[in-house]
Amino acid sequence: MEGYPSMSLPSFPPAVLRGFEFRFSGEKLLSASRRWQFFAAWKTHHRKMKNQAPAPQTVLYQPPILKGFLRNSSEFNYGVEAWEAYKRGSLSKDLIEEQKKVQEADLLIFQFPLYWFSMPAIMKGWMDRVLVQGFAHEFPNCYDSGLLKNKLALFSFTTGGSEEMYAKGGISGDIRYLLWPMQHGIMHFCGVKVLAPHICFAPEYVSEEKRKEMLIAWAQRLKTLWKEEPINCSPDWYFK
Amino acid sequence: MEGYPSMSLPSFPPAVLRGFEFRFSGEKLLSASRRWQFFAAWKTHHRKMKNQAPAPQTVLYQPPILKGFLRNSSEFNYGVEAWEAYKRGSLSKDLIEEQKKVQEADLLIFQFPLYWFSMPAIMKGWMDRVLVQGFAHEFPNCYDSGLLKNKLALFSFTTGGSEEMYAKGGISGDIRYLLWPMQHGIMHFCGVKVLAPHICFAPEYVSEEKRKEMLIAWAQRLKTLWKEEPINCSPDWYFK
Numbered sequence: 001m002e003g004y005p006s007m008s009l010p011s012f013p014p015a016v017l018r019g020f021e022f023r024f025s026g027e028k029l030l031s032a033s034r035r036w037q038f039f040a041a042w043k044t045h046h047r048k049m050k051n052q053a054p055a056p057q058t059v060l061y062q063p064p065i066l067k068g069f070l071r072n073s074s075e076f077n078y079g080v081e082a083w084e085a086y087k088r089g090s091l092s093k094d095l096i097e098e099q100k101k102v103q104e105a106d107l108l109i110f111q112f113p114l115y116w117f118s119m120p121a122i123m124k125g126w127m128d129r130v131l132v133q134g135f136a137h138e139f140p141n142c143y144d145s146g147l148l149k150n151k152l153a154l155f156s157f158t159t160g161g162s163e164e165m166y167a168k169g170g171i172s173g174d175i176r177y178l179l180w181p182m183q184h185g186i187m188h189f190c191g192v193k194v195l196a197p198h199i200c201f202a203p204e205y206v207s208e209e210k211r212k213e214m215l216i217a218w219a220q221r222l223k224t225l226w227k228e229e230p231i232n233c234s235p236d237w238y239f240k
Numbered sequence: 241m242e243g244y245p246s247m248s249l250p251s252f253p254p255a256v257l258r259g260f261e262f263r264f265s266g267e268k269l270l271s272a273s274r275r276w277q278f279f280a281a282w283k284t285h286h287r288k289m290k291n292q293a294p295a296p297q298t299v300l301y302q303p304p305i306l307k308g309f310l311r312n313s314s315e316f317n318y319g320v321e322a323w324e325a326y327k328r329g330s331l332s333k334d335l336i337e338e339q340k341k342v343q344e345a346d347l348l349i350f351q352f353p354l355y356w357f358s359m360p361a362i363m364k365g366w367m368d369r370v371l372v373q374g375f376a377h378e379f380p381n382c383y384d385s386g387l388l389k390n391k392l393a394l395f396s397f398t399t400g401g402s403e404e405m406y407a408k409g410g411i412s413g414d415i416r417y418l419l420w421p422m423q424h425g426i427m428h429f430c431g432v433k434v435l436a437p438h439i440c441f442a443p444e445y446v447s448e449e450k451r452k453e454m455l456i457a458w459a460q461r462l463k464t465l466w467k468e469e470p471i472n473c474s475p476d477w478y479f480k
Contacts, residue, residue, distance in 0.1 A: 077444070078353075079400065113318075117425025118358060121365035128361050143411060160319065171383060173424065173475055180417050185357025189412075204317070235413055239479050 065129055066090050083133040091132065098130045107225075108153040108192070114160070117178050127186055136190040146191020152230060153187045155179065156198035156218070163201040175199060180238045183231075193230035305369055306330050323373040331372065338370045347465075348393040348432070354400070357418050367426055376430040386431020392470060393427045395419065396438035396458070403441040415439060420478045423471075433470035 066085035070076065085091045091099075102108065112123050119127075131137070137146045159166065159175075166175035175197075183194045198221060200214045231237050306325035310316065325331045331339075342348065352363050359367075371377070377386045399406065399415075406415035415437075423434045438461065440454045471477050 116364070116367050116371070116429075117421035118364065121361045121368050124356070124358065124364045125361035127356050131356070172429075173420065177417070177420050177475075177479070178425070180413065181357035181421065184413065185418070189356075235417075239417070 065092055065095060065132075067092060079133055082129075083138075086132045086134040095129055095132070098126070099132075099135055102130065102136075102148065102151075106151060107195075108151060108187075109156055110153065111156045113158045114178070117172075119157075119182060131186065131190055141191070142189050144191065146189055149191030149193075151192045152195055153183075153192045154195040154198060154225075155182060158200045158203050160204065161202060162205070166201065174238075176238045180235075184233050184238070188233045194233050195225070195228050196231055305332055305335060305372075307332060319373055322369075323378075326372045326374040332369075335370055335372070338366070339372075339375055342370065342376075342388065342391075346391060347435075348391060348427075349396055350393065351396045353398045354418070357412075359422060371426065371430055381431070382429050384431065386429060389431030389433075391432045392435055393423075393432045394435040394438060394465075395422060398440045398443050400444065401442060402445070406441065414478075416478045420475075424473050424478070428473045434473050435465070435468050436471055 065078075065082050068085075068090045070081055071084045072081075082091070089096075110119070110123065112119055115121075118124070133139075134147075136148050141147055161172050164170055165172040168174045179197055183197070187194050198218060200218075203211055203214060206214075305318075305322050308325075308330045310321055311324045312321075322331070329336075350359070350363065352359055355361075358364070373379075374387075376388050381387055401412050404410055405412040408414045419437055423437070427434050438458060440458075443451050443454060446454075
């Protein structure tokens, strides 16, 4: 991060401070655009921002979600099998570990590059595998009464397209349209409240100066993140 | 498919008939809900619907997208590396094969279960890896002038939630909100025109009778699919 402003994470009272970071990237992306893979990570206590964290390899492979036998192999139902495995403690080890991290966290920050108007497949795989029924939701406990209802989430991402392209009348449409499936469909469904997204538009195409400003702005925001109110996660916020 | 209406694919004039099927599922989902993984597959000539097709394993792993050396390994840029690899013919073998199938097809039918308000990770991985710059788009050739501009696509999927939940005022919001990133953000971006989606709501929770009706309706639709006009893929279709 030569030439980049050094940032140490702001101090938070340890009591509130069990944020958790998820960091996703395709293949070797980490080694590559690590300049933009920056961001804050806290757990139990704040820790120093690292330049590079290990990629969650397990997510890359979408391995089986459970160990042992299926409940019903002739009429396989992914959701039900995962749910049952959760209840009997036989989910795959990596999922149990991921769920523990989520459980311990007050705030989930998802940092990722926007791929094809959504999260990269590897991150979607994390959602598909980790947010199992019984753990994250269990009908009728969804949306406001979702099982992760005392947590916050923040989607922080970089785009390829410019802010103009992602404006309301822009060719790619309002960026908020893209946030609905992620923020409402996943996080809100699990009861998680959502902070306003943090978006760095087209870092690849702006000046070095502008990129530094982006980093500084993020560092600034982190300092007062805990004072922020969640958005009102209803269609109005996304489509009005 | 015991007890289900037998369906043979309608005959199309061979000239127009180079549709291509993509079939996605998580892990063992195929063996499982194959009843709902039904759908039509054509290539060059129509072929009989198969009860079960091999899962595209390669997509499961998100393996490297190219063979040989990176153009710039110290400042890795996923998009640029894939683009360059495409141009010099050094994309991974599985991607080249997938691209060939796309190239030969007039119509792409994506059949999948809706996972977390979007496509399953494995299918997103296909999008992320296969629709490489140079092959599917190349600025300024995107949207209406995207490189796949003489093709059609159709998203056919099953949901967990009911039609009421996915109605405009419903708790999960209008189902069309979810189609924007997939239909507009991916297909339209590549120049592909989109036919109206085919949605089977909550097959898991409806009667056997209703499920049969769903299959029959799909079979019926397939008979006249080639006469359909694409939707007007603009914000109005999704958000009005």
